[in-house]
Amino acid sequence: MMIESIKKHLKQVIENQLNIETVVIEDAKKGNADLAIPLFAFAKEWKISPLDVSKRFMEALANQPLIDHLEFLNGFLNIYLERKNLAKKILNAIAKEGSSFGDQKVGLGETVVMDYSSPNIAKSFGVGHLRSTMIGNSIKNIYKKLGYQVVAVNHLGDWGTQFGKMIVSYQKWGNEELVKSNPIQELQKLYVQFHDEEKNDPTLEQQARDVFRALEQNDPEYTRLWEWFKEESLKEFMEMYDLLGVSFDSYAGESFYNDKMDAVVLELEQKGLLKVDQGATIVELGDNLPPALIKKTDGATLYVTRDLAALLYRHKTYHANKVLYVVGNEQQLHFKQLKAVTDLMGYHFDVEHVNFGLLLIDGKKMSTRGGKFKRLEDVISQAISEAKEAITLKNPDLKNKDEVAKAVGIGAIIFNDLKNERHLDIDFNLDNMLKFEGQTGPYLQYSSVRIESILKENTLDMHDLDPSYFLEDHYFELIKLLGQFPNIILKAxxxxxxxxxxxxxxxxxxxxxxxxxxxxxxxxxxxxxxANLYFIKCIQEVINEGLRILGITPLKEM
Known part of the structure; x- marks a missing residue:
C-alpha cells in the first residue's frame, strides 16, 4: 500500500467511525512524524479543545496495523507509520515492477487525442517549437502510463495566408537552385524579405491574399510550389523529431481539412447558429465571449472553422473521450470559442487547452518575420558540443562520448523546459541548462550514473540482506518519497x-x-x-522512469 492509499484508508476509517466528513491527512511538516491531521476546524465545530479532538481520532484509529503510534502536538494529530511492512511493500513493488512501477489502469478503455508540436511548413524548426513538442510528448507518456490510449497528432501549419506570402516572395525574389540546395533556410529568408519589402510596397499583402485564394481553388502552379515547400519542410522536421525521440500517430495538418469545412458550415447553418455581420459569417457566443468568425467577407474560412472540422473528424475517427491542445497562452480565447461553438452544436466534447508561456532569448520573444529566430538544430548541436567538452574533462577515457554527449545535451534542453510550470515564460540559457549541479537534466542523469557505477562494482545478493536498516530515518524518508511516485503521476x-x-x-x-x-x-x-545496494537500485529505477516520462535518456556512464 503506497502513501496516498494509506492516507485515503485512514481518512475513511476516521470518517466512518466518527460519522464525519472533511478529514484532511497531510504529510507531516514538523518533527519525525510521517503524516499529520489538523484538528482546529473540528475543535471549533465541536466546541472542545484540539487535545480532546485528538483523543476521539486516536480511538477511531486504534488497532490499525498500518500505524506504529500516534501523538498530539500543537493542534495536530501526528501519525507514525509502521515502517517494516511499508518499507518492504514499497521496495519490493519497485524491484518487481521495474520501469512499470507507477503504471495504473485509471484510463483503461479511454482514448485521448493530443494535438501538439504543429510547426509551420517552410519555416525552420525553431527553439520556440520546442515547448509544445516536449510538453506534449511528456504528457503523452504520463497518460500512457495511466492506461489511456493516446493518439498523438501533429497538426502541421501547412495552410493559410502565409503561403500566399511565401509564393509571392519566391516568385519575385526566389532562386530555384538556392532553394533546392538549402530549402528551409532560403524559404525563411524569403519570408523575412516579404515583410521587409512590404514596408515600402503595401500592395504585397493583397497580392499574397489573392495568391492564397487561388491556391485554395487548386491553381496548379501554386499547388506545385506549396507541395514542394511542404515536402522539404517535413524532411527537416522528421530529422528533428528523431533527434528528440518524439513520434506521432498522425501528421494530418491544416490542409487535410480543406474538404471537410463545407460540411461544418452547413451543419452550423442547419442548426441555426450562423449569422452574417458586416459581410462576415459568425456564431454568436453570448455576453462573455466575442463571436466566432466562421468565414471572412471574401468567403475564406478561418482557424475556428478548420479546428471545428478537425475536432469533429477526431471524434468520429478516434472516438476520443478527451482532446488536449498543447498550444501557447496567446490562443486561450480561440479554444474557449471552439469549445463554446461545439457546445452550441450539441456535442459537449471534453476539450482542454494545455497552455504554455513563451520561450525567450535574452528576455525577448523570437519572431520569424523579424529574423530574430534560433534554429533548434543549431542550438542542439551547440548543446551537444558543450556537453562533450564537459564530459571529456570529467571522464576523458569514456568510450561512447558522442552518444553520451547527445543524451546530455538534448536532455539538458528538455529538462530546462519541463521543470518550469508550463504557463510561465522561460528564458533559454544554454550555460545554465548544462550545469551538472542544481535543477538540471545533467544533474539527474549524473545521479543515476553514480548509482550505476556503485552497482557495477558490487554484486547484490538478495538472500543476504537485512531489511531492518530501512527503518532508520535517513532510509525511511526516501522510501516514503519513492512510495509517492504513483500519486505523482496522477497529479501530473x-x-x-x-x-x-x-x-x-x-x-x-x-x-x-x-x-x-x-x-x-x-x-x-x-x-x-x-540492503544499501538494493535500496539505491530502487532509487535509480524511479529516477530513470521519471527521466523516461520527461523524454530524457537515462545513462549508464557519463
Missing amino acids: KEANAPSVIARYTVMLAQGFNSFYGKQRINVEDSKHKN
Missing part, C-alpha cells in the same frame, strides 16, 4: 503538468545524493551492504 496528469514529475525527480536525486553523503554504501557487513 490532473494538471497536465510535466513539471510535477520534473520536481519530484529532482527531489529524489537530491535525496539520494544527501543519503550518499551521510551513509557509506560499501560497508564491511554484507547484510548491511546488500
Whole structure:
C-alpha cells in the first residue's frame, strides 16, 4: 500500500467511525512524524479543545496495523507509520515492477487525442517549437502510463495566408537552385524579405491574399510550389523529431481539412447558429465571449472553422473521450470559442487547452518575420558540443562520448523546459541548462550514473540482506518519497503538468545524493551492504522512469 492509499484508508476509517466528513491527512511538516491531521476546524465545530479532538481520532484509529503510534502536538494529530511492512511493500513493488512501477489502469478503455508540436511548413524548426513538442510528448507518456490510449497528432501549419506570402516572395525574389540546395533556410529568408519589402510596397499583402485564394481553388502552379515547400519542410522536421525521440500517430495538418469545412458550415447553418455581420459569417457566443468568425467577407474560412472540422473528424475517427491542445497562452480565447461553438452544436466534447508561456532569448520573444529566430538544430548541436567538452574533462577515457554527449545535451534542453510550470515564460540559457549541479537534466542523469557505477562494482545478493536498516530515518524518508511516485503521476496528469514529475525527480536525486553523503554504501557487513545496494537500485529505477516520462535518456556512464 503506497502513501496516498494509506492516507485515503485512514481518512475513511476516521470518517466512518466518527460519522464525519472533511478529514484532511497531510504529510507531516514538523518533527519525525510521517503524516499529520489538523484538528482546529473540528475543535471549533465541536466546541472542545484540539487535545480532546485528538483523543476521539486516536480511538477511531486504534488497532490499525498500518500505524506504529500516534501523538498530539500543537493542534495536530501526528501519525507514525509502521515502517517494516511499508518499507518492504514499497521496495519490493519497485524491484518487481521495474520501469512499470507507477503504471495504473485509471484510463483503461479511454482514448485521448493530443494535438501538439504543429510547426509551420517552410519555416525552420525553431527553439520556440520546442515547448509544445516536449510538453506534449511528456504528457503523452504520463497518460500512457495511466492506461489511456493516446493518439498523438501533429497538426502541421501547412495552410493559410502565409503561403500566399511565401509564393509571392519566391516568385519575385526566389532562386530555384538556392532553394533546392538549402530549402528551409532560403524559404525563411524569403519570408523575412516579404515583410521587409512590404514596408515600402503595401500592395504585397493583397497580392499574397489573392495568391492564397487561388491556391485554395487548386491553381496548379501554386499547388506545385506549396507541395514542394511542404515536402522539404517535413524532411527537416522528421530529422528533428528523431533527434528528440518524439513520434506521432498522425501528421494530418491544416490542409487535410480543406474538404471537410463545407460540411461544418452547413451543419452550423442547419442548426441555426450562423449569422452574417458586416459581410462576415459568425456564431454568436453570448455576453462573455466575442463571436466566432466562421468565414471572412471574401468567403475564406478561418482557424475556428478548420479546428471545428478537425475536432469533429477526431471524434468520429478516434472516438476520443478527451482532446488536449498543447498550444501557447496567446490562443486561450480561440479554444474557449471552439469549445463554446461545439457546445452550441450539441456535442459537449471534453476539450482542454494545455497552455504554455513563451520561450525567450535574452528576455525577448523570437519572431520569424523579424529574423530574430534560433534554429533548434543549431542550438542542439551547440548543446551537444558543450556537453562533450564537459564530459571529456570529467571522464576523458569514456568510450561512447558522442552518444553520451547527445543524451546530455538534448536532455539538458528538455529538462530546462519541463521543470518550469508550463504557463510561465522561460528564458533559454544554454550555460545554465548544462550545469551538472542544481535543477538540471545533467544533474539527474549524473545521479543515476553514480548509482550505476556503485552497482557495477558490487554484486547484490538478495538472500543476504537485512531489511531492518530501512527503518532508520535517513532510509525511511526516501522510501516514503519513492512510495509517492504513483500519486505523482496522477497529479501530473490532473494538471497536465510535466513539471510535477520534473520536481519530484529532482527531489529524489537530491535525496539520494544527501543519503550518499551521510551513509557509506560499501560497508564491511554484507547484510548491511546488500540492503544499501538494493535500496539505491530502487532509487535509480524511479529516477530513470521519471527521466523516461520527461523524454530524457537515462545513462549508464557519463
